[in-house]
Amino acid sequence: MRFLPLLFCIFSIPLILVSCSEKNEEPELITEHPTRLHTIGEFYRYKEINDIGSYETGPIMITIDSAETVNGTLSEAFEIPNEERDMEMVNVLMRFELNSEVQGDLTFNEEENLHMVVDTGENIQKPDSFMSSLISFERIKLNQDKKESPFLRQFTFMLKESTAEEIKQATLLIDAPIDSEGNVVGEDLEIELDFTQDN
Numbered sequence: 001m002r003f004l005p006l007l008f009c010i011f012s013i014p015l016i017l018v019s020c021s022e023k024n025e026e027p028e029l030i031t032e033h034p035t036r037l038h039t040i041g042e043f044y045r046y047k048e049i050n051d052i053g054s055y056e057t058g059p060i061m062i063t064i065d066s067a068e069t070v071n072g073t074l075s076e077a078f079e080i081p082n083e084e085r086d087m088e089m090v091n092v093l094m095r096f097e098l099n100s101e102v103q104g105d106l107t108f109n110e111e112e113n114l115h116m117v118v119d120t121g122e123n124i125q126k127p128d129s130f131m132s133s134l135i136s137f138e139r140i141k142l143n144q145d146k147k148e149s150p151f152l153r154q155f156t157f158m159l160k161e162s163t164a165e166e167i168k169q170a171t172l173l174i175d176a177p178i179d180s181e182g183n184v185v186g187e188d189l190e191i192e193l194d195f196t197q198d199n
Contacts, residue, residue, distance in 0.1 A: 025165065027071065034065075034093060035133075035154040041085070043072030046164050047195040057176045058186025059100045060108060060140065064172075065093040065152060067193045069164040080130055088159040089131070090116060090124075090170055092193075095150035096140045106137040106185060108177035114155055119169040120162040131156035137177060168196050 027044035030037055037043055045068050052064035067090065074085040110132060116124045133153035143150060159167070170193040176186035 027165070030070070030072075034152055037070075037091070037154075040078060041072055041074040043070050043087075045070050046167075049193065049195060049197060052191070052193065055174070055189050055191060056099060056186070057174060057189055058106070059098050059102045060137075060177060060186070061097050061099045062174065062189075063095045063097075063150070064191065065095065067092045067170070067172075067195075069167045069195055071164040087131075088162065088164045089128070090118065090157045090159065090164070090167060090193075092116075092155050092157070092172060094153055094155065096135055096143075096153070097150040098140060098144045102137075102141065104180055106177040106179055108135070108137045108140075110135045110155060113175040113177070115173040115175070116157040117171045117173065118157075118159070118162055118167050120166055122159060122161045124157040124159070127155040128158045131158075169194055 025046070027046045030043045030045050032038060033043075048066060048068040050066045052067060054061060054063045056062070069090055071086075071088045074080065074087060076085070111126045111129075114127055118124070132155045135153055135155075140150075157170075172189075172191040172193060174189040174191070176184050176188050179185050
């Protein structure tokens with residue numbers, strides 16, 4: 001009989017750990033957001049990672065401030081084409097600037113150059129046009145010419161076959177820019193986003 005308290009403690013520890021783990025999975029209501037996401041609906045964040053790093057492809061330098069897994073509902077005040085107000089998404093917040101002088105134009109934009117693959121196997125070809133910022137080589141160059149700091153831009157990758165809660169890993173794919181003759185300028189980037197890590 002004297003072993004019963006000890007056995008109770010031993011078997012209680014896994015239950016406590018599971019309980020804590022489940023508690024940590026509860027999403028957090030977003031009440032403030034760098035891109036004011038909280039002003040357009042009710043959104044919940046499952047996981048966020050910050051200060052991911054800076055990367056270069058050709059003359060473009062990309063700094064990834066943060067990434068987050070989010071679900072929520074868009075406010076009725078906003079009209080959207082497909083009326084799908086319930087959303088599951090991965091948001092990536094980035095800044096773009098030039099690391100050198102560039103002669104001529106390059107093709108680089110959110111629709112053609114930004115993609116994502118998540119660990120459920122879902123492949124997202126481009127950011128959502130309604131929820132995402134616009135980016136182009138012309139915009140990046142204009143900022144540089146005006147000597148303005150790189151603006152923070154949000155790119156939202158909508159999940160159709162997965163939920164935000166499921167996502168533990170994602171790969172952000174950034175295609176290199178292309179010059180006016182169709183030549184690739186720089187290296188394609190594959191940036192791993194690990195939502196299991198602690199900030």
